[in-house]
Amino acid sequence: MIACDFDGTITRDDTLHLVVERFGDGRTWRALHPELLAGRISVEAAMEREFATVRADRATALAAVREHAGLRDGFCEFLAWTRQRGYPFFVMSNGFRTIIRDFLTHIGEPELDVYSHDCRFDTDPPTIVWAERGTVCPLCNRPCKRHDLTSVRGDARVVYIGDGLSDRCVAQAADIVYARADLAEYLAGLAVPFRPFDDFHDIQTDLTRTADAA
Numbered sequence: 538m539i540a541c542d543f544d545g546t547i548t549r550d551d552t553l554h555l556v557v558e559r560f561g562d563g564r565t566w567r568a569l570h571p572e573l574l575a576g577r578i579s580v581e582a583a584m585e586r587e588f589a590t591v592r593a594d595r596a597t598a599l600a601a602v603r604e605h606a607g608l609r610d611g612f613c614e615f616l617a618w619t620r621q622r623g624y625p626f627f628v629m630s631n632g633f634r635t636i637i638r639d640f641l642t643h644i645g646e647p648e649l650d651v652y653s654h655d656c657r658f659d660t661d662p663p664t665i666v667w668a669e670r671g672t673v674c675p676l677c678n679r680p681c682k683r684h685d686l687t688s689v690r691g692d693a694r695v696v697y698i699g700d701g702l703s704d705r706c707v708a709q710a711a712d713i714v715y716a717r718a719d720l721a722e723y724l725a726g727l728a729v730p731f732r733p734f735d736d737f738h739d740i741q742t743d744l745t746r747t748a749d750a751a
């Protein structure tokens with residue numbers, strides 16, 4: 538099975554960041570991001586503080602994401618390939634279902650399995666609705682995406698694809714990891730093996746080689 542992050546992985550830009558920069562206070566993001574990477578503030582606390590600055594209705598926020606988030610090259614072809622091969626595909630995100638669903642529908646993939654938080658735009662500021670992710674993860678001490686992977690993996694071999702902070706624990710539970718950006722740096726620092734990628738063509742080529750060699 539394949540589990541894949543959304544923000545900065547399927548999309549080129551982080552959609553929460555995009556919404557905060559356009560409709561909230563981008564300075565909050567820039568001030569909190571180093572704190573986050575250094576582990577001095579939790580992801581949830583940072584998201585609450587950033588999102589509290591957002592003033593946008595749902596339609597406006599979704600339209601901005603559709604227009605500006607950008608789709609990483611090769612994603613739709615890669616999905617077609619996973620279906621051909623019979624590999625189940627799951628989106629596992631620390632972002633918001635409303636935004637993810639809308640973007641995936643926009644690119645012609647309305648029915649992917651999505652595990653994520655959500656947000657409501659009928660309040661001002663919007664309200665984050667946290668996903669149920671079980672008890673705390675032994676690695677990060679918070680409920681995290683590792684829970685979602687555990688709930689669906691069964692005895693499947695797991696390929697995980699990601700780029701950031703929220704992928705750190707779940708990536709280490711996978712059999713094969715494709716990583717870029719912050720996640721690649723982090724795993725390299727721990728000497729955890731991963732395969733670098735720029736786009737989904739890279740992953741499809743590499744996984745085809747791996748599967749055909751097996």
Ligand SMILES: [Mg+2]
Nearest residue numbers: 542544545701
């Ligand atoms: Mg990401």
Ligand SMILES: [Zn+2]
Nearest residue numbers: 674677681706
């Ligand atoms: Zn964790």
